[in-house]
Amino acid sequence: MSTPQLVVHRDKELMAQAAAARLITKIVDAQASRGSASVVLTGGRNGNGLLAALATAPARDAIDWAHLDLWWGDERFLPEGDPDRNITQAREALLDSVPLDPERVHAMPASDGPYGNDADAAAAGYAEELARAAAPENHGAVPAFDVLMLGVGPDTHVASLFPELPAVRETERTVVGVHGAPKPPPTRITLTLPAIRSAREVWLLAAGEDKANAAAMALSGAGEIQAPAAGAQGRSRTLWLLDSAAASQLPRSLYPPASP
Numbered sequence: 001m002s003t004p005q006l007v008v009h010r011d012k013e014l015m016a017q018a019a020a021a022r023l024i025t026k027i028v029d030a031q032a033s034r035g036s037a038s039v040v041l042t043g044g045r046n047g048n049g050l051l052a053a054l055a056t057a058p059a060r061d062a063i064d065w066a067h068l069d070l071w072w073g074d075e076r077f078l079p080e081g082d083p084d085r086n087i088t089q090a091r092e093a094l095l096d097s098v099p100l101d102p103e104r105v106h107a108m109p110a111s112d113g114p115y116g117n118d119a120d121a122a123a124a125g126y127a128e129e130l131a132r133a134a135a136p137e138n139h140g141a142v143p144a145f146d147v148l149m150l151g152v153g154p155d156t157h158v159a160s161l162f163p164e165l166p167a168v169r170e171t172e173r174t175v176v177g178v179h180g181a182p183k184p185p186p187t188r189i190t191l192t193l194p195a196i197r198s199a200r201e202v203w204l205l206a207a208g209e210d211k212a213n214a215a216a217m218a219l220s221g222a223g224e225i226q227a228p229a230a231g232a233q234g235r236s237r238t239l240w241l242l243d244s245a246a247a248s249q250l251p252r253s254l255y256p257p258a259s260p
């Protein structure tokens, strides 16, 4: 696993724009070397802010949208089209305005979808979809995502892995149902830490004062059961993208020297 690297931007708008530019470059590079790219999206304010910035980025059309696989790190288990679903918000922020191949948009199931209201069955179904997309060298579990993005919650949750809940302790399955989440809605579907850690790069997004304590805790040696963000690492790179408010409680030893 990779040691976290930090980039701190002046404010959340600049962070979103810089992260969007970084993502464009990453996708274009992956498409140039492998013909396609795979990205895992996150919900939440910072994830949607990045997508909105990408929608207006001058270089967005450098991406070959038809050869981009989109997956989700987690989903709120609600009916299709519900405004609180992460995919509904992502569609509004970006996805509806770019020429994606619908076959490559891998939404997590909705609560009125093929698995009905059974979040555990829906999670198992998504795990099968991931396994089908994995190449043999990925050991059959999940594809080797180029970039997996995670918003960091004020309580250090990432995806729908909340401190101390069973999902964050999962070591075998790649996707699980979450019941009794402390943040609404209580029922969710989430990638697990083993699935997250199979990504080439993991980017954690944290902007705003309410994320300062979470960032400091996760980056100061807390355990992943108490602070799930601490367990989110990529195989090649783990990148924390922060704004100065979210970085304000980091120990000085971690604070990067230059902060654009």
Ligand SMILES: O=C1O[C@H](COP(=O)(O)O)[C@@H](O)[C@H](O)[C@H]1O
Pocket: 042, 043, 044, 045, 046, 047, 074, 075, 076, 086, 150, 151, 152, 153, 154, 157, 158, 159, 160, 183
């Ligand atoms: O509920 C969720 O929250 C987290 C963090 O969201 P934020 O608004 O505090 O940035 C998000 O990453 C996750 O995908 C989402 O389902």
